[in-house]
Amino acid sequence: MAATAATSVAQTLPIWFDVAVMAVNGLLGAAVARSRSTPVFGTLFAAILVGLGGGMVRDMLLGLEPAAISNWPYIPAVLIGGLVGALLFGRVLKRQSHFALIQGITLGFLVTIGAQKALDYQAPVISAILLGVVTASVGGVLADVTTGYAATIARQGHWIATALVAGSTAFVLVSMWLGFWPAVIVAVLITALLRFISQVRDWPSARWPGEPARGPEEGGAAAARG
Amino acid sequence: MAATAATSVAQTLPIWFDVAVMAVNGLLGAAVARSRSTPVFGTLFAAILVGLGGGMVRDMLLGLEPAAISNWPYIPAVLIGGLVGALLFGRVLKRQSHFALIQGITLGFLVTIGAQKALDYQAPVISAILLGVVTASVGGVLADVTTGYAATIARQGHWIATALVAGSTAFVLVSMWLGFWPAVIVAVLITALLRFISQVRDWPSARWPGEPARGPEEGGAAAARG
């Protein structure tokens, strides 16, 4: 995947792991899409967007051909993930706290995969942080927008954007000081815990000073309507 | 267009045909945009998105500079198509079955153009199928989303996604077994017929088992609102 630029083979997650994380993200995306009454192919389309969209945009922003196009396992893996997510959506979405935990871990790995690839290709530190966030967020944004919703990341709700920014920043800083593996552990822990705890404790998104409080559920479609 | 990668000149549709197909797609997109009361420049913007968006995204996903940017005829052709579509929108949209047939043929050719270019650039088979679908669908998705609608492809409605997936899969398989021209014929026929018949017979999108039936017209903006 990063053949021309990786300085050390040990410093990248194996490609099968990359594929598995994207398939799980596609699974979660398909479950959400199906809960919005999306038909069969629209749901699989959402799985592709959620699972592969972030990595594709990251690669295009690095001036590369997206790995998910040039390596065949990504698309079938995400389609299988999407199928599972659509068929079991009731179970996947049943307990919000479980969903938040699994999503948090998945997003944590996506953040590390994205930021690491950017560092491999000599992107500046601040760009690597942004590309970690992009890798973990763009897929969901594309799926939200395509199905007619405001992006979750831009709405009042529980912490997603905060978790991604904290996780990506932590990954890049720790990887410069302590190396790759400690950075992976720290970034995944931070991202997953912030996502999970904000859901369980019902923490709202950070608001600007003076902004009236709003319930997390009011944001999206309501904002789109008013 | 595919100078560095095409193995055989006979195996690509001529560039003027490519341009013509995209102009027709821009015409159809402008007609739909105008029926949504989009002002003049917004309508032409929609024509550009619908006509050129799919091919541009396909080329970026292949790591190439989009053909529609490096070759000048695409943009003026699509703008002329968009102008015609906007001025004659009443006639273009008058009979849904005619619209579905013309759109189906156009999408069928876009699928073959997209999948063939991906194969020319040695993309894996599954990626070529996806890029055929991308070439024919992304333009409409961008225009829907930009004008505040959920993407047609992700909604309850008549068969578009199904037609594109079937057409693109057929193109890639037939082109490996029987060569380019039979594949073009089969893919265009399948895409156009599925699109047309689903409209005329009022077939709804494939639903997940246990999903309540919905009229095709209820999906889009309604889903976005509730």
Added chain:
Amino acid sequence: MAATAATSVAQTLPIWFDVAVMAVNGLLGAAVARSRSTPVFGTLFAAILVGLGGGMVRDMLLGLEPAAISNWPYIPAVLIGGLVGALLFGRVLKRQSHFALIQGITLGFLVTIGAQKALDYQAPVISAILLGVVTASVGGVLADVTTGYAATIARQGHWIATALVAGSTAFVLVSMWLGFWPAVIVAVLITALLRFISQVRDWPSARWPGEPARGPEEGGAAAARG
């Protein structure tokens, strides 16, 4: 920024100017996002999209790695701009005519930056005009769509699309006849004046013949709902 392709150093705006223009655009975008009750990180996300999205898409359409990724100053500058815009949004949006003037000047420079880079990389004239418009418009489109609104550029409203098309066309034509600096001046003047005057005089978007007139404010979310 255009090291491999620029034929003459004098013919490009300096990179710090490029960065400053994008930071101001991010500031305006964050002010609008905050007025739509977007939480903290969503607002900064909007600043990144509005400030950098147009240039990133332009660079990807030229087959280049986006300048805002490979050069570190862009992202922090836009984040600082976004922070200022979010905190002072009341003041930024207080007088619509002032907002329109500042936005018009910013968009005028973005048009020239975008079209000039396209010309530097030997894009055809019509593609350079389109890429000028893309550079100045895509950021706002992405932010609108992500926050659940129809794109301003595709709605009934005051002149934005018209101003961008006129400014970009003027830049490319004047730069071919009279050189770079006169083209910058003409393009910025045309874009800013059309944007400003259309706001002050309350000119609606150009409508297709026979289209019923609509107040500028009715377009967006209303169109998305009906």
